[in-house]
Amino acid sequence: MDLNDKIEKVLEKVQKAPRYTGGEMNTEVKGWDECSLHFGFCFPDTYEVGMSHLGMKILYGLINRESWSLCERFFMPWTDMIALMEEEKLPLLSMESRHPLNEFDVIGFTLQYEMSFSNILAMLKMGGVPLESRERGEKDPIVVAGGPCAFNPEPLAYFIDAFMIGDGEDVMTELNRVILERKEKGYSREKCLKELAKLEGVYVPSLYDVQYNEDGTVASVTPNCAEAKATVRKRVVTDLNNTYYPEEFPVPYTEVVFDRIMLEIMRGCTRGCRFCQAGMLYRPVRERSMEKLIDLAEKLQASTGYEEISLSSLSSGDYSCLPELIRELMKRMKDKRVSISLPSLRLDSVLKESLEETQQVRKTSLTFAPEAGTQRMRDVINKGVTEEDLLGKVRDAFEGGWSSIKLYFMSGLPTETTEDLDGIADLARKVIAEYFNVPKTQRAKGLRVTVSVSVFVPKSFTPFQWAAQDTLEKIIAKQEHLKQVLNIKGVTFHWHEPFVSFLEACFARGDRRMGNVLKRAFEKGCLLDGWNETFRYDLWMEAFRECGLDPAFYAHRERSKDEVLPWDHIDSGITKQFLWHEKEKSERAETTKDCRKGCNGCGLQRWKGVCSYANARSV
Amino acid sequence: MRMLAVFEKGERIRHIGHLDIQRSVQRGLRRSGLPVAYSNGFNPHILITFASALSTGACGKREIMDVTMAEDVSEEEFLTRMNQAMPPEMQLSEARAVDQKHPALMASLRAAEYDLLIREKDTADKLVGAISAMMEKDAVLATRKTKTAVRECDIKPLIYELKGEGQHIYATLVLTEKEACKPGMLIEALAKEAGIEGEIRVLITRTGLLGMDENGNLVPLETL
Numbered sequence: 001m002d003l004n005d006k007i008e009k010v011l012e013k014v015q016k017a018p019r020y021t022g023g024e025m026n027t028e029v030k031g032w033d034e035c036s037l038h039f040g041f042c043f044p045d046t047y048e049v050g051m052s053h054l055g056m057k058i059l060y061g062l063i064n065r066e067s068w069s070l071c072e073r074f075f076m077p078w079t080d081m082i083a084l085m086e087e088e089k090l091p092l093l094s095m096e097s098r099h100p101l102n103e104f105d106v107i108g109f110t111l112q113y114e115m116s117f118s119n120i121l122a123m124l125k126m127g128g129v130p131l132e133s134r135e136r137g138e139k140d141p142i143v144v145a146g147g148p149c150a151f152n153p154e155p156l157a158y159f160i161d162a163f164m165i166g167d168g169e170d171v172m173t174e175l176n177r178v179i180l181e182r183k184e185k186g187y188s189r190e191k192c193l194k195e196l197a198k199l200e201g202v203y204v205p206s207l208y209d210v211q212y213n214e215d216g217t218v219a220s221v222t223p224n225c226a227e228a229k230a231t232v233r234k235r236v237v238t239d240l241n242n243t244y245y246p247e248e249f250p251v252p253y254t255e256v257v258f259d260r261i262m263l264e265i266m267r268g269c270t271r272g273c274r275f276c277q278a279g280m281l282y283r284p285v286r287e288r289s290m291e292k293l294i295d296l297a298e299k300l301q302a303s304t305g306y307e308e309i310s311l312s313s314l315s316s317g318d319y320s321c322l323p324e325l326i327r328e329l330m331k332r333m334k335d336k337r338v339s340i341s342l343p344s345l346r347l348d349s350v351l352k353e354s355l356e357e358t359q360q361v362r363k364t365s366l367t368f369a370p371e372a373g374t375q376r377m378r379d380v381i382n383k384g385v386t387e388e389d390l391l392g393k394v395r396d397a398f399e400g401g402w403s404s405i406k407l408y409f410m411s412g413l414p415t416e417t418t419e420d421l422d423g424i425a426d427l428a429r430k431v432i433a434e435y436f437n438v439p440k441t442q443r444a445k446g447l448r449v450t451v452s453v454s455v456f457v458p459k460s461f462t463p464f465q466w467a468a469q470d471t472l473e474k475i476i477a478k479q480e481h482l483k484q485v486l487n488i489k490g491v492t493f494h495w496h497e498p499f500v501s502f503l504e505a506c507f508a509r510g511d512r513r514m515g516n517v518l519k520r521a522f523e524k525g526c527l528l529d530g531w532n533e534t535f536r537y538d539l540w541m542e543a544f545r546e547c548g549l550d551p552a553f554y555a556h557r558e559r560s561k562d563e564v565l566p567w568d569h570i571d572s573g574i575t576k577q578f579l580w581h582e583k584e585k586s587e588r589a590e591t592t593k594d595c596r597k598g599c600n601g602c603g604l605q606r607w608k609g610v611c612s613y614a615n616a617r618s619v
Numbered sequence: 620m621r622m623l624a625v626f627e628k629g630e631r632i633r634h635i636g637h638l639d640i641q642r643s644v645q646r647g648l649r650r651s652g653l654p655v656a657y658s659n660g661f662n663p664h665i666l667i668t669f670a671s672a673l674s675t676g677a678c679g680k681r682e683i684m685d686v687t688m689a690e691d692v693s694e695e696e697f698l699t700r701m702n703q704a705m706p707p708e709m710q711l712s713e714a715r716a717v718d719q720k721h722p723a724l725m726a727s728l729r730a731a732e733y734d735l736l737i738r739e740k741d742t743a744d745k746l747v748g749a750i751s752a753m754m755e756k757d758a759v760l761a762t763r764k765t766k767t768a769v770r771e772c773d774i775k776p777l778i779y780e781l782k783g784e785g786q787h788i789y790a791t792l793v794l795t796e797k798e799a800c801k802p803g804m805l806i807e808a809l810a811k812e813a814g815i816e817g818e819i820r821v822l823i824t825r826t827g828l829l830g831m832d833e834n835g836n837l838v839p840l841e842t843l
Contacts, residue, residue: 005738012676012820017634025646025706253635253643305646305704336649337663 010084018254019047020081022095025251026303028064029096035070037180039063040094040104042074044119045530050075051250052258054312055110055147059172061246069176072096076119079534085126092126101127106179107141111149114507115500115530117156121522131519132158133206138189142179148281152460152567155507155514157205162196165570166234169243171201194227201235203570204228210512216553218511218564233571236610240267240288245296248303260308261300263293269314270595270613274382274586275410277459278314280574284604284611290325297329301338309333310341365404366397372413373423379589380415387427395434403444405431411478412456412470414586421478424451425485432490452494453482455501459508461572463582466559469505472498499537505555511566516547575603622686622697623715623841628679629708637672643709644684650704653697654690670724670828670840671794677823683841685724715841727843730779731794732827733802737786738820747783749813754781761804774800774808779837
C-alpha cells in the first residue's frame with residue numbers, strides 16, 4: 001500500500017479528521033524542490049490549539065515570504081491518531097505537502113506552556129528524529145525552539161539543539177540563513193551549532209556545562225567553547241511598525257479556539273504585576289501605530305473573511321490611543337459586518353466610551369482579572385487595581401447591557417491567607433449587587449458571573465522566582481474552602497487541576513536534570529499533559545522516583561538570594577537585582593508604579609534605545 | 620437577484636462537515652468583496668442556502684450554493700472573484716444569475732448522481748458482479764437509520780440508474796426533501812447480494828444534483 005492510501009485509510013477511521021487534512025485558505029504549498037531550506041514548524045499541541053496561536057502565523061508567513069525557504073506545519077496528533085499511525089507505520093507528516101518531519105532541514109517548536117513538553121518528544125519520535133541532541137547525526141534536522149518557555153531552556157536542553165530567546169522575527173531568518181549555508185557548504189553539524197551560538201539571542205545548550213552543588217542546586221553553567229557566550233541576551237525588535245506582520249492568516253475549515261483576526265496592537269506591558277512572567281519577558285512596551293493597525297486590519301479582513309477582530313496584547317487597555325483605534329476600526333468594519341472584541345481588558349483603563357461602541361456590533365461576555373480577592377494581596381502582587389475600579393467597570397458593563405462577567409483569580413500566591421480567599425467570594429457578591437443596582441428595565445437579562453481560580457505557579461524571571469509553590473495538600477484545602485464560600489446563587493466556580501500546576505511548577509523552574517524526568521515520563525507513556533483525559537500524574541511521579549529527583553525540590557522549595565538559578569545565564573533584560581528588590585517590596589505589600597509614570601530601573605535601561613520609558617539614572 | 624453557483628468539495632477536504640463547508644463558503648464570499656445580502660437582526664448573516672448537505676467523508680463535484688445578492692453582478696464576475704477567494708479544494712465551475720422568484724433549490728431536488736470508488740479490487744469485482752442479480756429482485760432491502768429509529772426499507776424504487784465499471788459503481792439515486800437512498804444503503808444491499816461481510820472502504824463522490832424538467836427527465840438542478 002502506498003503512502004497516500006495508508007493516509008486515506010487512517011483518515012477514514014480517525015476522529016476529527018479535518019485536524020489532519022490541511023488545504024486551508026492561505027496555507028502555502030510551495031514547491032518542495034524550488035526551496036533550498038525546509039522549515040518544519042511544530043506546535044506541540046493539537047491543531048485546534050495551534051491554529052489559534054499568533055506567533056505561528058507570524059513565523060509561518062515570515063519564512064514562506066523568503067523565496068529560498070519554505071515553512072510547513074506540524075501538530076500533535078490526538079491519541080486515536082497516534083495509535084492508527086503506529087498501526088500503519090505512518091510517520092508524522094506535514095499538513096501541507098505531507099513530508100515526514102525528518103526530511104526537513106530545521107524543525108522549530110514553539111514553547112508556549114510547560115505542559116506541552118512531552119508532546120515535543122512524541123512529535124520527534126513520530127517524525128523519526130532522534131530525541132536527544134547528542135544522538136543526532138549529520139543527516140538529521142537541526143531542532144530549534146522559541147517562545148516564552150525558552151527563557152528557562154534547561155529542562156529541554158537535551159532535546160533542543162538551539163533556542164531562540166526573545167522576539168523571533170529577526171533571529172528566525174538569521175538562524176535559517178546559517179542552516180542554509182551549512183547545507184550549501186556541507187559543513188558539520190557541530191560547526192553549524194557553533195555558528196548558531198554566535199547569533200545574538202541564540203542559546204545552544206550542548207555548548208554549556210552545568211555543575212551542581214551537593215544540595216542539588218546549580219553551582220554554575222559555563223560555556224565549553226569560544227563561540228558560546230557567557231550570557232545569552234534576548235532579542236528585541238524595537239520598531240513594531242517595521243517588523244513583519246502577516247497580511248493573511250491561514251483560515252481553518254473547522255472551528256478552532258481563537259477563530260478570528262488577531263491584531264497585535266502592542267507588545268510588552270508596563271504594569272509590572274509580580275506574578276506575571278509575560279509582563280517581564282516581553283518588555284519593553286512597543287506599540288504599533290494606528291495607521292499600521294488600520295491597514296493590517298483591512299488587509300487581514302479581505303484575506304481571511306473573518307467576522308471578528310480581536311485586539312491582542314498583554315494589556316490592550318493601555319494602548320495609547322485605544323478609543324480612537326476602536327472608533328476607526330468600527331467605522332471601517334461596520335459595512336463588512338466585522339465585530340471588534342477586546343480580550344484582555346484591564347480594569348483601570350478609561351474604556352467606558354469604547355465599551356459602548358463595541359456593543360453596537362456584538363455583545364459577548366466581559367472578562368476582568370482582579371487576580372486576588374483583597375487589596376493587600378493585590379498590593380503584594382502589584383496588581384494596581386482597586387475594588388472601586390473593578391466595581392465601576394462592572395457597573396458600566398451592566399449598564400451597557402452586558403450580563404455575563406468572568407472574573408479571574410489566582411490562589412496560592414505568596415503570603416495568601418484565608419481572608420484573601422474569602423475576599424474572592426466578597427468580590428463576587430459585590431459584582432452581583434452591582435447588577436441588581438441597575439434598574440430592571442435597563443439591564444440585560446440572565447446574570448452570569450463566572451469565577452475562575454487558577455493555581456499560582458512561580459515562574460522564572462519574575463519577583464516570585466524564589467518563592468515556594470503551595471503544597472498539594474494546601475492547594476486542595478484552599479480549593480475546598482473556595483468551593484464553600486463561592487456557593488453563591490448566580491456564580492459559577494471553576495478551578496484548575498492542582499496536579500498539573502504542581503508539575504508545571506517543576507518545569508517552570510527546573511534545571512537540566514528535569515530533562516531526564518521528561519524523557520522517562522515520555523517512555524512511560526506521558527503525553528498531551530495539558531488535557532485532563534490524558535494527563536497521568538501517577539506516571540510522572542514514578543518518573544521522578546526513577547530519576548532520583550524530588551518534585552518538591554523544584555516546586556515547594558524557597559530559594560535563597562544567592563542561589564544560582566538554572567536560567568541565570570539567560571539575560572531577559574530584567575536584572576536579578578531588580579527582581580529581588582521587587583520580591584522584598586512584595587513582602588511589605590508595597591506597590592511599584594507603572595513604568596509609564598517613570599522608570600523603575602528594571603534593567604532594560606542598560607540597553608540603549610530599547611525602552612522608551614527608560615531612564616539611565618533610575619534605580 | 621440570486622446567484623446559483625456550482626462548486627467542488629475536493630478529496631482532500633472530504634472529511635469537513637456540512638456546517639464547516641457552509642461557513643467556509645460564507646467566509647469566501649466575505650473575502651471576495653462581492654455585494655452579498657445580509658439578514659437583518661442582531662447577528663447578521665449572509666443570505667445563502669445549499670441545495671443539499673453533503674455527508675462528512677464524501678467529495679462533491681457539482682454542489683450548488685444559492686446566494687442572495689444585494690446588488691446585481693455578472694456571472695463572470697461572480698465566478699472570477701469567488702475563485703480567487705476560495706481555497707483550491709473548493710473552486711467554482713459555473714454560476715447562473717436568477718431572479719428572486721426562482722424556486723428554492725431544495726424543493727426542486729429529485730436525485731443525485733454518485734461515483735462510488737471501491738478501494739479493494741476483489742470487493743469491487745464482487746459488488747459490480749452483484750448489480751444485475753440485485754436489480755432483478757422485486758425488492759432490495761437496506762437499513763435506513765434516522766435519528767429515532769433503524770428500519771428496513773425497499774430501496775429499489777429509489778434507484779434510477781446503477782452500473783459498474785472496474786472499481787467504480789455509478790448510481791443515480793433518489794434525493795428529495797422527503798426521501799433519499801444514501802450511497803451507504805446501496806453498498807449495504809449490494810454487499811448482502813454479493814455475500815460480503817465486514818467493512819467495505821468506499822470513496823464517495825457526489826457528481827451531480829438533479830431536478831426534473833417538464834417532460835419528466837432528470838436534468839442538472841442548476842439548469843432548471
